[in-house]
Amino acid sequence: QVQLVESGGGLVQAGGSLRLSCTVSGRTFSFHAMGWFCQAPGKEREFVAGISRSIGVSTEYREGVKGRFTISRDNAKNTLSLQMNNLKPEDTCVYYCAAKSTLYPYNVFSGRDDYDFWGQGTQVTVSS
Numbered sequence: 001q002v003q004l005v006e007s008g009g010g011l012v013q014a015g016g017s018l019r020l021s022c023t024v025s026g027r028t029f030s031f032h033a034m035g036w037f038c039q040a041p042g043k044e045r046e047f048v049a050g051i052s053r054s055i056g057v058s059t060e061y062r063e064g065v066k067g068r069f070t071i072s073r074d075n076a077k078n079t080l081s082l083q084m085n086n087l088k089p090e091d092t093c094v095y096y097c098a099a100k101s102t103l104y105p106y107n108v109f110s111g112r113d114d115y116d117f118w119g120q121g122t123q124v125t126v127s128s
Contacts, residue, residue, distance in 0.1 A: 002026050002117045004097050009122030016087050016126075022080040022097030022119055029078040032117075033100045033109050036071060036082045038093030039121070045096065047110040049082060054105040065091075087126045094121040 008020040020036070035050040049071040052058040059071055070083040080097055098115035109115065 002028070002032075002099060002101075004099060004117055004119035006095065006097050006119045006122040009095060009124045011125045011127065012087055013127050014088055017083070017085045018087065018124060020082040020084065020095055020097075020122060020124075024078045024080065024099060026078075028101070029099075030075045031101060031103075033102050033104070033107060034071075034073055034080045035098045035100070035109060035115060036080075037096045037098060037112065038091075038124075039096065040093050045112055047112075048095070050108040050110055051080070052104075052106050052108050053102060057106050058108050060108040060110060084124070087124075089126045089128045092124060092126050094123050096121045 003025040004022050006022050033053045036048040037045045038048050039045040048062050050060045051071045068086045072081045097119045099117040100109050100115045
């Protein structure tokens with residue numbers, strides 16, 4: 001089974017930055033579209049950002065993080081990243097990386113049910 005491990009979360013003041021990372025086991029990372037989701041207490045897990053299987057082809061962001069967050073991947077290192085700048089208290093969340101096995105090289109997926117594998121999550125807390 002594919003395993004995903006997030007890291008990089010923590011406590012940061014508003015306006016600060018964090019970089020989340022997700023390492024993916026196995027030899028098939030390049031065959032997976034990837035995404036970042038967050039889940040706040042009592043709320044549904046929500047899409048934050050996604051990237052297609054083919055690096056540099058397509059990315060997608062939730063309205064409200066555009067211009068502040070950047071998703072990227074390094075297929076040679078089996079790593080997914082989320083650079084988060086100008087953080088706001090409303091960004092406080094548990095962030096999860098997710099992988100979807102797909103033959104489509106250009107598609108970005110934004111639905112929870114689209115994804116096959118999930119990490120355990122990393123907490124991001126932004127203080128005001």
